[in-house]
Amino acid sequence: MNAGVSLFWRQKKAVAGLVIILTLCLMALLAPVLAPGDPSERVGRSHQPPTVEHVFGTTKMGRDVFSQFVWGARPSLAVGFATGLAITALGTIVGLVAGYFGGRTDATLDLATNAVLVIPNIPLLILLASFAGTVGPMAIMAIIALTSWPWGARMTRSQTMALRQREFVVAARMVGEPHWRVIFVEILPNLVPLIGINVVGSIIYAIVAQTTLEYLGFGDPLRVTWGTMLYNAQNSSAIIVGAWWDIAVPAAGIALVGLGLALINFTFDEIANPQLRSGPALSRWLRLTRLRRRELEAAR
């Protein structure tokens, strides 16, 4: 585990990603300090371009985009992270139970996993959201989590099945350890890198799905989030009238979260799967063959 942590710190990409995410989180936490006042308040003329007073300009309704951006980070990040954790928890539990117990339990759970996996997610989300009407953040969370756990479940299941055959797990069972102990003490710690990948990937997915739903108008239009900012900007045809700041600011926020998480995930992937590491072995081999070819040509 320690080796994993130091490996993580040595990766410039992961550190850069972490810095981006932490900065955005800090900004969300410090919202009352950075942008005091109500973000929905009318403070200027309609669609004012960025000035010293309004750094990111104003929306069609004359609201300050910077203040909306700072406050909107709170629900957007909170829902994204919470949903990502919920997806991972569901997927890990299903995968662990299926992989560990095998037999009929596995057959049933695997069938459910594969079935939910092949149903197109976003159309299903839209069906659920449109019948539920305008939905609050909790409902968005639940809908996204319930439709997107299968990826994690599949990965966890195959890994658990491989671990179940290992000597230390067989030994623990022979000694008569209860199932829960074998699962939590023997198997779970070995799944940590996988769970890490799963968490980061799920958060990315949750943020994409949340943005899509809110952009389509399923979010609560009165709550300030990055998704509803995009929705409002689109509805006031900000792009066509040239008010690029109205769209670009929330878009940049979402893109930055994506970038940060992607950089972290890339590193997690390399830790969990050393084969993917940009190892020097192959390049060394290529260099050797190139050298040899040059020598042969020179000899000729």
Add this chain to the structure above:
Amino acid sequence: MRLSRRRLTVYCVAFLFAIVMNFAVPRLMPGSPVDSMIAQLGPRATPAAIEAIKARFGAIEQPIWQQFVDYVVGLAHFDLGVSVKYYPQTVLEVLGRSAGWTAFLVVTAITFSLCIGVLLGAVAAWRRGGRFDSFVSPFSVVLIAVPPVIIALATLFTFGVTLRLLPVGYAYDPSLDPGLNFTFFGSVFLHAIMPVLTLSPYLIGEFQTTMRSSMISVLGEDYVTMGRAKGLSEAAVMFGYAARNAMLPVLTNLALMLGAVFGGSIVTEIVFNYPGLGLTLYTASVARDYPVIQGQLLLMTIATLGANLLVDIIYGVVDPRIREGRA
């Protein structure tokens, strides 16, 4: 071609799940979708139309299983109900109008991204750790993480509004009559460029990542070493030996990603006002046209299941281990 029974069971369960969702959700949700739909119809709400909507959404005196059987029998006869917004058109007519455009968009984007993504992935794996790899591979992961909404808006703003290079909105120039001539095709092509460019980054990222990791494991195989030992050229080993086999996981991934691609196409079509299924779904959801939304889910589920089935069949044909094992 014999398919494994397990896969077929999965598809049946998934399809059944979509049907049950469609049947159960409107009956379980709080509030009354029936009333809002009748309100939507306004003056067109004839007694026959009201009766049809009530029967479909369970506002009638009938045991629930009887309703379910009627619903499934209706589906078996391709009866997806009647659209509320476009009454008296049926859902099938409404969806049929737009399905072709979405299919065109999605297939074009997938083909385009498959070529680029697989090539980038193969080269990155071959030169693992090189300058190309250390730039392209993290970049692909970033591409996957950026929501299509943002790419669509950025493309629209750059090429459509600021540079005015490409037409904004609709699938072809509305002044043209659809017909089999070059002017019409040219217009369709120009109008498809931005939507396809919007759908592609996510796909390229996914294909590149999958291809790279599957190629890396294939490069460790004995037959690749053998190819090198025989003294074949780098390109011959890379494409003839390694990339061909590394393609298989990319195909599986493609079929599973189709749901996400449809999600992306919904957003893309809305931003570019492209007359496909996504735009229809959006107008339907704004107008609370529930039958159309339900039909949409069924149609997209069928498309995804069909694609998965197709990949299973291709797998059987392409992978000699599966082919021989079955013979």
